[in-house]
Amino acid sequence: MKNVKAIIVGFGVVGKGVAKVLQTKRKELEHDYNAKVSVVAVCNSKGCVIDESGAGLDLEELVELADKKKFESHKKFQKMKGADAIESVKADILIEATPTDIKTGEPGTANFLAAFKSGKHVITSNKGPLAVNFQKLMGEAKRKNLEMRFEATVCGGMPVFSLVRNGLQLNKIKSVRGILNGTTNFILTKMLEDKVSFESALKEAQELGYAEADPTYDIEGIDAAAKVVILANALLGINASFKDVKVTGITKVTAEAMELANSQGFVIKLIGEISESGSLEVSPRLIPKVHPLNVKGSLNALQIDTDLAKEVFVVGRGAGQIETASAIVSDLVDIINRRF
Amino acid sequence: MLKCRVLLRLKDAPGALVESLKPISGHGGNIQNITHLRENSEGEGGFVPTIINFEISDLSALEALKADLSKVAQIRELSADGKKLLKKKSVSILLLGHVMDTDAKNTLDRLMDAGADARNFTLSISDSKKPSCALITLDMDEKNFDPILSALDKLSKEKGLLVIRE
Ligand SMILES: NC(=O)c1ccc[n+]([C@@H]2O[C@H](COP(=O)([O-])OP(=O)(O)OC[C@H]3O[C@@H](n4cnc5c(N)ncnc54)[C@H](OP(=O)(O)O)[C@@H]3O)[C@@H](O)[C@H]2O)c1
Secondary structure, three states: OEEEEEEEEOOOHHHHHHHHHHHHOHHHHHHHHOEEEEEEEEEOOOOEEEOOOOOOOOHHHHHHHHHOOOHHHOOOEEOOOHHHHHHHOOOOEEEEOOOOOOOOOOOHHHHHHHHHHOOOEEEEOOHHHHHHHHHHHHHHHHHOOOOEEOHHHOOOOOOOHHHHHHHOOOOOEEEEEEEOOHHHHHHHHHHHHHOOOHHHHHHHHHHOOOOOOOOHHHHOOHHHHHHHHHHHHHHHOOOOOHHHEEEOOOOOOOHHHHHHHHHOOEEEEEEEEEOOOOOEEEEEEEEEOOOOOOOOOOEEEEEEEEOOOOEEEEEEEOOOHHHHHHHHHHHHHHHHHHHO | OEEEEEEEEEEOOOOHHHHHHHHHHHOOOEEEEEEEOHHHOHHHOOEEEEEEEEEEOOHHHHHHHHHHHHHHOEEEEEEEOOEEEEEEEEEEEEEEEOOOOOOHHHHHHHHHHOOEEEEEEEEEOOOOOOOEEEEEEEEEEHHHHHHHHHHHHHHHHHHOOEEEEO
């Protein structure tokens, strides 16, 4: 049996999702992959719960406490920074799920560096460090012969990087474009189907929990731009960061424009694109109704153009607790298969 | 003899094909085969992409044929002995903002100057104070695509229009 020790830093929606999936899929991990994963430390913004003694932490108890906002009442809780726990606790893998900061990349970057310094692989759902410092962090991982995995950062549960890694070997990726943000797709779909204004579609998205109270990241195209940067670096080898993306959001799109496009056989979608010439853009675009990228609601969709397989399409859920955890554990299993 | 291949965008109506064959035979073209790409017509707004392979004596006869053919059909691609002589592309764009108040004719003229042919212009105005929008289908030689994009970029900045392109 392969014994794998993990640390989870960031114990919100995604971190708790990973904890839940590790519990519900424990048997499959043992039976199908011959692996036993124990979580030896969990951190939130206030501190960490650490147990290096044996079988690892009781994840069910931790999720329950965190749900009740009583994480700090755990008997093994101690005030400690995530990066310090990462460096000092003995483990193999860091699962990093702290909030995305597109400007500074923190606290993610510090957490990644602490992991590499202490010889740990990194799996993340956090776009911030990658949108700001992709090449530096990847370089550091390679230098230490460690893995840096980020399937969950782009389109949540939908496989993108593993699809390319495991299914499109030897293919040269020429261009990539797609719907990378579920919130804006939900809003644009609502505007078309219910013939309502941008403002009222946004309000409904907020009421249903698809959009944040401050929806700027989504509607201004910032979230999609961060994903474009990650795709450009990881799939096309372009050394780009957030400032290299030309970004236009959807706030000016009107119901009349949606209607006019519709009458001529098109829909309007917020599309992130890395073109063949290497330019990076996020903007509202016309997509023919019959095109595979015309997916509805909060779905995400990606078109990958390659020299051998030509156009490949993936459609799936771009967010959600268990969907995102699916991407993280798929990275986890892949690292276990390759490195243990 | 030159071996030629032309891709046309034909109206899905009786007589459209016959009309397009006249200039070919009229200039001494020897038609080898015709293929209707019906399965591709859905995204083409009722037009059927059609490929005609033919032989013709020389380039000057082909040039004359091309001039006459373009009067009765939309030529999307033309090649002779495998060499591409023409490749057209259609791009739809939606302009959003004060399209009329910012001189729609000037907008179109400047796109034409950059090498585009406007095939379709549909305007939608709900209220004269609110932003309007127009959907334009532009035909262009593929090589003019980049100049047209930069013309659009300039227009959008100058006139405060949001350009939503295909
Ligand atoms: N939610 C999704 O569906 C989804 C999908 C794909 C990617 N992501 C990305 O995944 C990451 C996590 O998202 P989420 O939805 O789980 O966010 P969340 O619910 O807000 O949780 C964030 C967690 O990080 C903790 N945290 C904040 N600052 C920290 C610090 N300096 N050190 C250690 N922990 C810190 C928070 O602590 P407290 O509990 O003390 O506040 C919280 O536990 C984000 O980068 C997000 O963009 C999310």
